[in-house]
Amino acid sequence: MTIHQAITAAATPSEQRFLDLYASVCGRLPGADVPAVRAWREEALDAFAAMGVPHRRVEAWKYTDLRALMTTVHPLGGIDGSEQVEVIASIGRALANIDSYRAVFAGGKFRADLSTIQGAPGISFAPLCSKLKSEADAGATLAALPLPERDIIAALSTAFATSGALISIAPGQKLDRPIHIIVIASGEANAYALRHAVTLGDGAEATIIETHVGAGAAQAWSYTALDIGKGATLKHARLTQSDAALHLASSTVTLGEGAIYEPTHAAIGGALTRSEGTIRFNGPNARTTYNAAILARGHSHVDFTLVVDHAAPHCESRELVKVVLDDRAKGVFQGKVAVQRGAQKTDGKQMANALLLSNDAEFDSKPELEIFADDVVCGHGATAGQLDEDLMFYLKSRGIPEAQARALLIAAFVGAALDTVDNEGLHAALDEKVAAWLAAK
């Protein structure tokens, strides 16, 4: 069950750029001399070539014409050398200060010197590149990293992967602090590809924070597979922030019986950010609460695309998406709730609200329901509008200056999605990011 449709192949210059890039780096990628690794990459590259770079006539990319928005492909970073990185300078003090087990990927490479996740209690961690060195290691690792169908971002992230976090949390393990995956796409005009996989054993509990920052015109592609075992709980916050960078991220989340998945996604700016994902219920009585916020101005283009796939009965899903757009920014939310035959007693709700602060901003939304079971309660809502004049008037009549009143209302608007984060450090950091965005105008 996917939002994608078959894409007809066409070897236009758009595809050729990626194929050329692969040809130029394939000998130097991690595991280049291991046949299993090579086969794994090339399967993904073939899948990419068959799909082609999506454009607006491909339904799932209707509002994000990648062919038009991504006219260049940068050289791949993370192969040779090592870049100088300052974590605090890159992600800000508030985020850097969160007490966590940290895994830092900078310039496409795992940075053991900046990370603290190695040897953390209850966590088995390895950077992907370390598992691609021998045929024996690679065989076992790659068997657990299949390529999802019709996912252009996953295909690119796999073909070019230089590293990624492989995390496994033992059954019943309850982590005492969050795991913080920090991805810094630091080099100007470089492309980075990472592939992550996280497995939570039955009954485990964990919080994962992902921070993606991009400097300059970096391009970052990543694919994450999350598998949540029976009765396990995962809280997952993802923040993407940049000015001119291009982020393409895709994820697949599977939930076992009675599992709980609580993601919070926030995207601030970026020349192009496309974050797509599938959350699939494989067992009954599981639930997910997805909260997302988009803040964009300038010429930013931010696209959240999410499929919640109810493949099992008695599951519950909630989605809340808040979008704030200024200047010429474009925001997209495509949300699909699919209820498969037999997934009775499904309870699915989805809400997307957009706030347009400028007449040149654009919000496109496609909230979709696809339902094949009769005993279900599903609903979605979508609104778009500007700041409520009455609320503005109320605040101004209390002596609050216009700019501050606007900031208050916008912060409250996105707060509805972000306030659900219960990690105090992260909560404060997100508040700070929103405040900084509002103040930057």
Add this chain to the structure above:
Amino acid sequence: MAEQDTIERVSEIDVDKYKYGFTTDIESVRAPKGLSEDTVRFISAKKGEPEWLLEWRLEAYRRWRTMEEPTWARVHYQKIDYDDLYYYSAPKSAEKPKSLADVDPELLRTYEKLGIPLREQAVLAGVEGAQVTAPRVAVDAVFDSVSVVTTFKEELGRAGVIFCPISEAVRDHPELVRKYLGSVVPTSDNYFATLNSAVYSDGSFVYVPEGVRCPMELSTYFRINEQNTGQFERTLIIADKGSYVSYLEGCTAPMRDENQLHAAVVELIALDDAEIKYSTVQNWYPGDKEGKGGIYNFVTKRGDCRGRNSKISWTQVETGSAITWKYPSCILRGDGSRGEFYSIAISNGRQQVDSGTKMIHLGKNTSSRIISKGIAAGRSDNTYRGLVSAHRRATNARNFTQCDSLLIGDQCGAHTVPYIEAKNASAQFEHEATTSKISDDQLFYCLQRGLSQEEAVALIVNGFVRDVLQQLPMEFLAETQKLISISLEGSVG
């Protein structure tokens, strides 16, 4: 009376109890089978059309040859062989225009059986047998490819209203047809509209002059009778400044094993302060229980609110057709114009419905409202697909959309695919959609009051679609309520 009704309905629980499935035995004249430039010329010649219209058709035909059939809708069907169809079929006796007195009695009997009043003194009884006196309705009766009769033409003429078959309008009012034909749905619009432009045979033409409130309801009744034919009608309604017209459309077809194609185009134009209310009760033959036969209903309907403060309102009740592919839309071009869409789409058996609307806000202070109720039963699929968009200059555009789906049985599917595009900060869009089944509590309550399961479901479903029913003209209301319960027969348990 009502009880008897229910008992009868319950006793014939089956999807293929389609009551308009009879055929009329009548000699007809057909175009040669297949589609070519000659077919287009044949139809044009039959209609005695001027050169410009033939050229217009041929251009559409040539374009159509280069187009591909759309596949984006959630409907599945065997590829249509367009060369294995008759594109024109007319009752032999209807070849020349005549008065009602000259119409073949066989045809009159057909319409009588369908409950359509063609005699001017007749009144439309809402439910057969019930003595309901309703306002008079002018009817244009289209049988296969031709209009056989149009009633109340003289009385309408006195008010200045033109209501006639479109082929007659081409002859008598070429300036109006030429000005507006294809101005809302251009020949290049989409695959089926282009095909229609090339081969359309008849349909209704309405022109309401400035400041006139049309003195009666206008109505067209479409009947497909002949085998292996497609029906391609074209309707053009123009409401000049400050005028008002309410138009009803009904359709049925015989039960046949084959699938028949119906590809119509409807264009509405509302000038300053004008209002058009367009209601459809679509009851084409839906095919049998196994999905054999039935009409493919691929229709392009679009209204253009061209003038300031104009208003176009679509109301549709879709119960028939094997496949429905239909999106009555409004282009809100004039400042302050308003578009409305009220829809009930019911699918049962193996029917597939992909229907919805487009509200395109171009002018300032435009508003639109969409209420869609989809009911899926049996093994059917029911999809709402809609677009609401506000362009950059559509300041203060407003939209409210509500689409609810009701599922009856666990083998059907209900889907909602709305597209919302806001390009203006002052636009305010609200969209909500729900999907649910008939609540056990409601059902229990009704059963406990002594209603049977069937009656209870009919009552609850009628409540579910009430918002839309209220928009229907009185004459259609009783008929529609009955249609809804018939369509859902056999779907419970």
